[in-house]
Amino acid sequence: MNNKSFDEVRTKASVRPVSARKVAAAVEEFFVRNRTWLSWVHAAMFLVFLGIILVPVFLPDPPGNATPLTHYTTFTNYLLWGLWFPLVFMSVIVTGRSWCGLLCPMGAAAEKANAYGPKFKIPRWLSWEGTPVVSFLIVTIIGQTVGVRDHPEAAAEVFGGTMLAAIIIGWLFGSKKRAWCRHACPIGLLLGVFSRLGAVEFAPWTRKSTTEGYTDRGVCPTLIDISRKTESRHCIECFRCVNPSAKGGVHLEFRKPGKEIERIRDHHANPVEVWFLFLGTGIALGGFLWLVLPIFQKMRQSLGVWSIHNGLTWMGQPGPAWLMSVHPERNEIFLWLDFVMITGFMTGCMVLLAVVLAAFTSCSSALAGRAGGDGTFGSRFTELGYQYTPVAMVSLIIGLGGKLFEPIAYTPLGIDGVHGAKGLLFVIGLLWSIRLGERILARQGVAASRRWLPLLPGLIGTLAVGLGWWPAIFGLMK
DSSP states (O other): OOSOOHHHHHHHHTTSOHHHHHHHHHHHHHHHHHGGGHHHHHHHHHHHHHHHHHGGGGSOOOOTTOOTTTOHHHHHHHIIIIIIHHHHHHHHHHHTTHIIIIIOHHHHHHHHHHTTSOOBOOOHHHHSTTHHHHHHHHHHHHHHHHTTTTOHHHHHHHHHHHHHHHHHHHHHBOSSSOHHHHHTOTTHHHHHHHHTTOSEEEEESSOOOSSOOBOSSSSOTTOBOGGGOOOSTTOOOOOTTBOTTOSSSEEEEEOOTTHHHHTGGGSOOOHHHHHHHHHHHHHHHHHHHHHHOHHHHHHHHHHHHHHHHTTOGGGGSBOOTTTSOEEGGGTEEOBHHHHHHHHHHHHHHHHHHHHHHHHHHHHHHHHHHHTTOOSOHHHHHHHHHGGGHHHHHHHHHHHHSGGGGGGGGGSTTHHHHHHHHHHHHHHHHHHHHHHHHHHHHHHTTOOGGGSHHHHHHHHHHHHHHHHHTHHHHTTOOO
């Protein structure tokens, strides 16, 4: 909406169900009244976080029959990979990036450090839109090579190192802002993209333009110009910009999940986000498949033989423990050969899936243009790329947060129940992606009778993602 008055927006908002308005107002009132307590919540979360990542390092290894209820290390591992990881991603559908603003200890620590730092101007290399993409790819690969899911030392390194990076960047750059959350957090961009599916939005009563605003002034810690706010991805829902008694500012409202992506052209469609969806899904898929596919071991053996024949003896030596898993006491020692193979395999999967999804999205964009879709090929490509958001999110939950489903195996449903729950979740993601693709095509002006053809490549693309995650759905874990 362009240059609409406060009264016009109020009138439009008044057509929403009264119950939804009352709930939104009640939520606003609660958090505005209690937001001074958030610093205590952040402090508590910081201590809990340290207890989860540091204490297991000093404990003896759990026995083979340990469960989350019998050993603290197993308990914290389940907290990280069975609850925190999948539930944070799933929560964005209901509450957006509320984790970031209300609970995340890293962002809060970064902002706290900023109060004591030199407050340098945020440099261009940090504000570059590709920085969080690079951050995510590096952390994901390092997490695999050091064994972040298996070794408490690796979890302390990856999560503790990320915390340290957040504090350093927060201390150095910006003034009363969260430069880390906006520009560098490896999980922030992922949650930001998925938050576009969310059922909540913090919207300005009077929006000055449809161009997303960025400013180092104002109350927003993630540098959003709230009067020009059009998208959800940078909003961490800290409620600082919400003032129910003011006629201006921002208000909380509920919306249909996925609405922002259905109308993505009105919410700053960004090609960087689309390519991140493609690349991030691919790198995460590679991080799973190297564990389960026999072809990985065959490729490893072939590379090992080749390196010996060519005198590359260093490939057979273990590397530094901070870069790869070196745990002789647990019978796991990675060589440089393993590091090269894991990194190369994950990168290869990333490139392959990105190429596949880009190819199918290009087909959809071209066919949409022939079917009467407006805009340029590039704009249609970017908009249609967002249709993969649900299936990408579900894939990450199933593949990397699979521990969430393990308790089902102890019910009468057994292992079939685990497979069924994963399969059902993926089908929901698949159907939702197809629905979003259809809605995006409608917004591009493609007639209903002609949408099936440009929609077909998107369907094949979502199935390609599902095929890659097939081993995760049916539990073929190492």
